[in-house]
Each structure stands twice: as structure tokens, then as C-alpha cells.
Amino acid sequence: MIGPLTKALTNPTLTTLSQNTNASVATETVLKSIGRPGFILIDNDIDPDTKKYAAAKEFLYQATCLLVYAALVVPVFKRGAFKLAKNKIFKNSPEFQKFKSLKNYESYRKYAAKSLDSRKLLLQQHKLQEKFTPEIEQELITAEKPDNYDLVKGVIEFGSITGSVLGLAVLAPQLSHAVIHPALRFIGMEEKTKKNHNNNTKKSINTNA
Structure with missing residues (x-):
């Protein structure tokens, strides 16, 4: 199913x-x-x-x-x-456990659409506002093309x-x-x-x- x-x-x-x-x-x-x-x-x-x-x-x-x-x-x-x-x-899907809410996922997608250098800079500026999991944050600052989580x-x-x-x-x-x-x-x-x-x-x- x-x-x-x-x-x-x-x-x-x-x-x-x-x-x-x-x-x-x-x-x-x-x-x-x-x-x-x-x-x-x-x-x-x-x-x-x-x-x-x-x-x-x-x-x-x-x-x-x-x-x-x-x-x-x-x-x-x-x-x-x-x-x-x-x-x-x-509920047991690892993909869904990485995001707390729809807003959290949509915020991730906005960052993921930017270049790696832009992402690093923005994440540094907005560090206190964004509440990504350590795994997601690491992906955003290291991956050239972050996962879409289809x-x-x-x-x-x-x-x-x-x-x-x-x-x-x-x-x-x-x-x-x-x-x-x-x-x-x-x-x-x-x-x-x-x-x-x-x-x-x-x-x-x-x-x-």
C-alpha cells in the first residue's frame, strides 16, 4: 500500500x-x-x-x-x-522526520534553490531565525544540489x-x-x-x- x-x-x-x-x-x-x-x-x-x-x-x-x-x-x-x-x-519516513512543518520544508526549498555560496551566507545571517535539523543544515552548507525530498x-x-x-x-x-x-x-x-x-x-x- x-x-x-x-x-x-x-x-x-x-x-x-x-x-x-x-x-x-x-x-x-x-x-x-x-x-x-x-x-x-x-x-x-x-x-x-x-x-x-x-x-x-x-x-x-x-x-x-x-x-x-x-x-x-x-x-x-x-x-x-x-x-x-x-x-x-x-510517520516512519526519514524524509518527513527532517522537517517540523510545511513552513520548515518550504524554507528549506528556498535555500536549496540558491547557489552554495549564497546559502552559506544566508544561513549565517539567519542562523537564529531558521530551525533546521543538524542534518539538513549540513546538507545546505555542503551540497551543490541539495535533495528535493520528493x-x-x-x-x-x-x-x-x-x-x-x-x-x-x-x-x-x-x-x-x-x-x-x-x-x-x-x-x-x-x-x-x-x-x-x-x-x-x-x-x-x-x-x-
């Missing part, structure tokens, strides 16, 4: 998929938050008040999706995946992918329903739209009469 799971999580394809997913989700959501309201506003077949309401509603929905993704998906799911793997699934990296990326899917498919729609209508009422658009709808209904009734 653990063997095939480890193999899947350390597969380079997962890294590519995670990077592509994160980039695609962020880019697509930003473009939707701008493009969809824009297309609604230039539609001349919709009356001005209705299209302003529809554009504002669409913008708020896409903004909520982006907020959920940035504030919840990335930090919560990545951190949760790391903790679950370290404390339960891979299992740890794979677990974090899997958490990111899972969070992207669940966050946008499940959490964002639920949260948007709780946020959008109060926000529209706060800026006075929902009440205005209702009044216009009632006025149009009355006009239609009077015309038919």
Missing part, C-alpha cells in the same frame, strides 16, 4: 500537474472575474439595471472563488496534507491539487451563496433590481388591461 503510494507521489508528473493546475486555476479565475462581467455589460439586449446587477453578481462570485483558492485551498490543504503524511501515513514535495503538491478541486467545486459555490446577496444588498443593487422588476411587472399588467 505505502510502496505504490510513495511511487505515485514521487512521480515527476505530479509536479507538472500541480504546477499546471495551480497556474490554470489562478489564471482562469482572474480572467473570468474580468471577462464575464465585461461581456455582460456590453450586451445591448439586456436593460442597463439588469446587466449591472448580473455583472456585479458574476464578479462577486469569481472574486469569492479566487479568495477561497488563495486563502483556504493553498495554505489549508497543503498544510493538512503535510501533517497527515508526517503524523500518520508516512516524497515530501509530492504530498504537498497532492494536497494542493485536491484543495483546488474541492475548493472550487464544493466550497466556493457554498460560500458565494452566503456572500453574494448580502454584498449586493449592501451596495444597493439587489433592492434596486427588485423594484425595477416590480415596476416592469406593473407596466405589463397595465398594458394587458
